Amino acid sequence: MADIVLRDIEKYFGDNYVVRKLNLTIRHKEFVVLLGPSGCGKTTTLRAIAGLETIDSGDIVIEGKPVQNLQPGERDIAFVFQLFALYPHLTAYENIAFPLKATRESQEKVQERVNHIARVLRIEHLLDKRPSQLSGGDMQRVAIGRALVRRPKAMLMDEPIGALDAQLRESMRTELKRLHLENESTTVYVTHDQVEAMSLADRIAVMNEGVLQQVGTPSEVYLYPANLFVAQFVGSPVMNVVRARVARNGADATRVMLGDDAIPFDFPAELAPTLSAKVREDEELTLGIRPEGVRVALEPQPGYVPVEAHIIEPLGAYDIVDLKLGAQMLRARTPSAYVRGVGDTVFARLDPAQTHFFRTRTGESLHIRLG
Amino acid sequence: MAQLRLDRVTKKFGTHVAVNEMTLNVAHGEFFVLLGPTGAGKTTTLRLIAGLEKPDSGSIYIGGQDVRDWSAAERDVALVFQYYSLYPRYTVRQNLEFPLKSRARRLDQAEIDRRVARAAKTLRIEHLLDRKTDKLSGGEMQRVSIGRAIVREPRAFLMDEPLSNLDAKLREALRSELKDLQMKLNGTFIFVTHDQIEAMSMGDQIAVMNAGRIIQVGSPAEIYSNPRDTFVAGFVGSPTMNLLPGEVRSGGVSVLSGALKLPLPADAGNVADGPVTVGIRAEDVRIGASEAVEAHVHDVENHGVEKIVTLRVGDHLFKCTVPGITNVAIEDTVRFGWNPAKVRVFDAASGQSLSWKEPEGAASFARPAGERRAGAV
Numbered sequence: 163m164a165d166i167v168l169r170d171i172e173k174y175f176g177d178n179y180v181v182r183k184l185n186l187t188i189r190h191k192e193f194v195v196l197l198g199p200s201g202c203g204k205t206t207t208l209r210a211i212a213g214l215e216t217i218d219s220g221d222i223v224i225e226g227k228p229v230q231n232l233q234p235g236e237r238d239i240a241f242v243f244q245l246f247a248l249y250p251h252l253t254a255y256e257n258i259a260f261p262l263k264a265t266r267e268s269q270e271k272v273q274e275r276v277n278h279i280a281r282v283l284r285i286e287h288l289l290d291k292r293p294s295q296l297s298g299g300d301m302q303r304v305a306i307g308r309a310l311v312r313r314p315k316a317m318l319m320d321e322p323i324g325a326l327d328a329q330l331r332e333s334m335r336t337e338l339k340r341l342h343l344e345n346e347s348t349t350v351y352v353t354h355d356q357v358e359a360m361s362l363a364d365r366i367a368v369m370n371e372g373v374l375q376q377v378g379t380p381s382e383v384y385l386y387p388a389n390l391f392v393a394q395f396v397g398s399p400v401m402n403v404v405r406a407r408v409a410r411n412g413a414d415a416t417r418v419m420l421g422d423d424a425i426p427f428d429f430p431a432e433l434a435p436t437l438s439a440k441v442r443e444d445e446e447l448t449l450g451i452r453p454e455g456v457r458v459a460l461e462p463q464p465g466y467v468p469v470e471a472h473i474i475e476p477l478g479a480y481d482i483v484d485l486k487l488g489a490q491m492l493r494a495r496t497p498s499a500y501v502r503g504v505g506d507t508v509f510a511r512l513d514p515a516q517t518h519f520f521r522t523r524t525g526e527s528l529h530i531r532l533g
Numbered sequence: 534m535a536q537l538r539l540d541r542v543t544k545k546f547g548t549h550v551a552v553n554e555m556t557l558n559v560a561h562g563e564f565f566v567l568l569g570p571t572g573a574g575k576t577t578t579l580r581l582i583a584g585l586e587k588p589d590s591g592s593i594y595i596g597g598q599d600v601r602d603w604s605a606a607e608r609d610v611a612l613v614f615q616y617y618s619l620y621p622r623y624t625v626r627q628n629l630e631f632p633l634k635s636r637a638r639r640l641d642q643a644e645i646d647r648r649v650a651r652a653a654k655t656l657r658i659e660h661l662l663d664r665k666t667d668k669l670s671g672g673e674m675q676r677v678s679i680g681r682a683i684v685r686e687p688r689a690f691l692m693d694e695p696l697s698n699l700d701a702k703l704r705e706a707l708r709s710e711l712k713d714l715q716m717k718l719n720g721t722f723i724f725v726t727h728d729q730i731e732a733m734s735m736g737d738q739i740a741v742m743n744a745g746r747i748i749q750v751g752s753p754a755e756i757y758s759n760p761r762d763t764f765v766a767g768f769v770g771s772p773t774m775n776l777l778p779g780e781v782r783s784g785g786v787s788v789l790s791g792a793l794k795l796p797l798p799a800d801a802g803n804v805a806d807g808p809v810t811v812g813i814r815a816e817d818v819r820i821g822a823s824e825a826v827e828a829h830v831h832d833v834e835n836h837g838v839e840k841i842v843t844l845r846v847g848d849h850l851f852k853c854t855v856p857g858i859t860n861v862a863i864e865d866t867v868r869f870g871w872n873p874a875k876v877r878v879f880d881a882a883s884g885q886s887l888s889w890k891e892p893e894g895a896a897s898f899a900r901p902a903g904e905r906r907a908g909a910v
Contacts, residue, residue, distance in 0.1 A: 200700075327570070327571075327727075328728070328771070329767070329768075332772060335834065336843055339832055340832065343863065354700070354701075355701070357836065360835050361834035380835040380837070381835060381837075381857070384837035385837075394702065395702070396837070397837050397838075398701065400702055452837075453838075473709050473712050475708070475712075475733070475734035476753045476754055476757075477730065477733050478757040478769070479770070479814065479815070495838070504716070
């Protein structure tokens, strides 16, 4: 049972408090992604698990055993960095087989393991080549192969595909996930790329400024962000956030005034009492809605508000349309070529089921779920 | 602002041909994107236009004039790079004024103030004017770099991956801002990027480049829905177009080793029997119980609003997009179909599209100088 338990981890670099009382359990066979912007403490956390960094307080427990005082080599953990470190004088095959030398496996067994992993990573045809003859993507595949060939109990990866080009990254994501399913190594993976996190993770741990913000499945983090930071860090295009004031006296509907120009949008009547139960009258609120939650119509409809379309980004399968909300923009996702031109008047409504309310002061979500 | 034309321009570095017989037209007030992978010749093209490199052959016209003998300064185009080159000990205002203080310009202080104020307002950096540039964030610095280009009121803006060093969120915001800026200025922008999302979201026209050549010029919609060859199909879109080996026989095409048979798309014309490459976008693959063919789920990527599902039939893998709420797991068995109207067919050997036709009026290659693309803002 290769559980990894992090208990009250703290780490300082001088006066810089980089990991703040971090508590996280990575379950046996689980793929957990530490996601956050640069400087959020994710890599430091990973390096602490590997034993490459000491911690100032807290416990790191692997398989029930505290390891914070063990050397990296004693932790049976494999590590893949963003920049591949291969032995230049060895072939790809020899590089991948290298970690098996110490295990006294039979020659056939070694060959079988290397060939298998090479097949999954699609580098069978490159096994005789030296690193200098390989492209960046192939080198990184070899590096990943070398880390996985041992079938380590736990696998730590620090932006392993961050340096590759977009297309290669896309295909490597699939390969990494298939390898994980097959190897069943407990995996901790660090990235700043939310697409990578969403695609790979069983659970995502979002970090910011050394503080764990939220832990959840990709769907949970996307659909129910715990605070404004998570809401805006996960998802592309970024979730719209707008200042909101709520008129609490509607009978059939609750009217929410958005932005500095207080443009009124209608929500179900239940919103007002739900809000009253959670926040004071004068609490400043921020409304959040993803572009796919903004419904757009070309003709006037009940409950829809007229808005002016601004920039239209045709992304192929769909468009992202900026709608003018006074001085602010509300971005909507529409079918391709749905809104015709810049300056057109269209009609918008916010899907209550996809609308979030946050306390402006703290950024925390009020966890209001409508519809 | 001016229109720009390259006529069979070639540039070599030693034996390496960086730009090969390149012809292109950029209309006045157009947001024109050069899109391609590293080494495609995009940056060299930009440097040739700016006058930082001399072509080995061919001509470059700015505003209808051959600029062969013009220095970089005389061409009066503004360059914005990936790495902002600001004077660190100067304030934002001083950085913006600097390009205007050159004696050659002979601008009085009132005019300089007017231009700086206007650029600062456009870029929303008015509150930063008295701050030193080393106290700015990456996004603010890139705004100031663009501001330095704007105050010059150049004939064209040449931008070399200006958003590449910024984080994803900021890149997204600056994409809209740049497009907005270009519309406000009614400026001629030539924008170099390897990022297809930037190209699609901002470009009026996109020129897809590879190995020193232009492969295709067109609007984002044209490039996306009707790629000229498998290179463009495999470069534009996320996920990129599924490309699979197929076989044409008596007016139909079979793919996935015969598991799926489709009529040939009407626009492909007459295709001889034999091997082809078949392309289909992920959103044109449907999953549903009543669909024709069975597949295994090889991978599922949750992107929130949608899931990208990799399907496996035999050894063939291809992607499809489904709504984010769809329940689907790795190694599930599902049924799927392809929208036959959206299938693209490419020559198996050359990769050339059999559906692609030279656009009406031969698009940008033969467009009269100075004419603006209809519908451009």
